[in-house]
Amino acid sequence: MGLICIKHSPLVIASTAGIIAALVVALPVCEPMHLIPEIDAFLGCRTPDAWVQAALADQETLLIDHKNCEFKAASTALSLMAKYNTHLDLINMMSRLAREELVHHEQVLRLMKRRKIGLRPLSAGRYASGLRRVVRTHEPVKLVDTLVVGAFIEARSCERFAALVPHLDEELGKFYHGLLNSEARHYQGYLKLAHQYGEAADVERVVLKVREAEAELINTPDVEFRFHSGIPA
Numbered sequence: 001m002g003l004i005c006i007k008h009s010p011l012v013i014a015s016t017a018g019i020i021a022a023l024v025v026a027l028p029v030c031e032p033m034h035l036i037p038e039i040d041a042f043l044g045c046r047t048p049d050a051w052v053q054a055a056l057a058d059q060e061t062l063l064i065d066h067k068n069c070e071f072k073a074a075s076t077a078l079s080l081m082a083k084y085n086t087h088l089d090l091i092n093m094m095s096r097l098a099r100e101e102l103v104h105h106e107q108v109l110r111l112m113k114r115r116k117i118g119l120r121p122l123s124a125g126r127y128a129s130g131l132r133r134v135v136r137t138h139e140p141v142k143l144v145d146t147l148v149v150g151a152f153i154e155a156r157s158c159e160r161f162a163a164l165v166p167h168l169d170e171e172l173g174k175f176y177h178g179l180l181n182s183e184a185r186h187y188q189g190y191l192k193l194a195h196q197y198g199e200a201a202d203v204e205r206v207v208l209k210v211r212e213a214e215a216e217l218i219n220t221p222d223v224e225f226r227f228h229s230g231i232p233a
Contacts, residue, residue, distance in 0.1 A: 039155045039184060042207075044215030047156075047163045051218075054225050054232045055160075056167055060117050065227045067108040068122060069157070073186075074101035076150070084143060089196060093189045100182055111175060125226035128153070130217045134209055141206075144198035148206045151190035152214050156228060158183035 040046070055062045077098035081091050112119075131152065135145040161176040161183065168176065194203050222230035 039158055039187065042155050042187070042211075043152070043159060044211040045218055047160055048219065048231050050231050051160075051229065052163050052167065055164060058225055059172070061122065061225055062227060063108060063112050063115075063117055064120065064122055065125075067105060067112065068124075069227050070101050070105035070108060072128070073153075074098040074105065077101065080146070087143075087197070090193055093193060097186055097189065100186075104179065104182070107175065111172070114171075122226070123224065125224055125229050126222065127217055127226065127228035127230075131210065131213060134213050140197060141202065144194050144203060145206055145210075147190050147194035147197070148203065148210050151187050151194065152210050153228070154183050154187035154190060156214065156218070158187060160227065 074097075077094040081094045081098075084090050131149045135149060136142055158180055161179050165173050165177050167173075194206070198206075217228075218230055220230050221233040223233045225232060
């Protein structure tokens with residue numbers, strides 16, 4: 001697919017993956033990880049420093065919730081495959097995405113085991129439910145909105161990994177650095193499907209609407225620390 005223009009953030013769907021991959025590979029773990037211009041432009045804001053400090057102070061909760069997020073991402077992909085079972089390109093992408101997210105889930109579990117972090121229940125944060133509130137309830141636009149929301153979740157995940165990497169120990173920093181490529185690819189895939197199944201002007205409007213809602217969730221006080229939570233209250 002060619003150039004897709006979103007207000008203030010031109011995205012080249014066909015070539016962005018290669019650009020991001022080159023940037024990620026070139027960056028050493030100790031460098032500040034802010035050189036992902038497509039994702040920085042797509043998101044409405046960067047992660048506040050207060051969230052980064054909270055994450056560093058509570059890495060146990062960070063990892064448990066990260067594990068949960070990987071499982072939820074796989075579950076979402078499988079649910080989309082089941083619901084939209086005549087959408088071939090969606091099925092193909094979500095099948096690959098679900099497998100990859102489950103691999104990440106297993107990798108986080110192994111890392112937790114090495115660090116002697118036990119499993120415990122964590123309530124879901126407000127982030128995903130907050131984004132779902134802007135999704136329209138009728139088809140076919142419900143699918144388009146859901147895909148755009150998916151793109152924002154993946155983009156934010158990538159941005160948060162990048163924000164954390166310079167501050168983490170070698171093992172966790174290397175692991176999170178290694179996830180940047182896949183999160184960027186998932187963001188692209190969701191956005192590409194939104195354009196495939198929706199009208200360009202409508203997708204642009206949805207992106208602006210979700211961007212505003214997502215930035216508010218990131219920049220406002222949040223009573224619970226989670227991987228996608230807002231500013232610690």
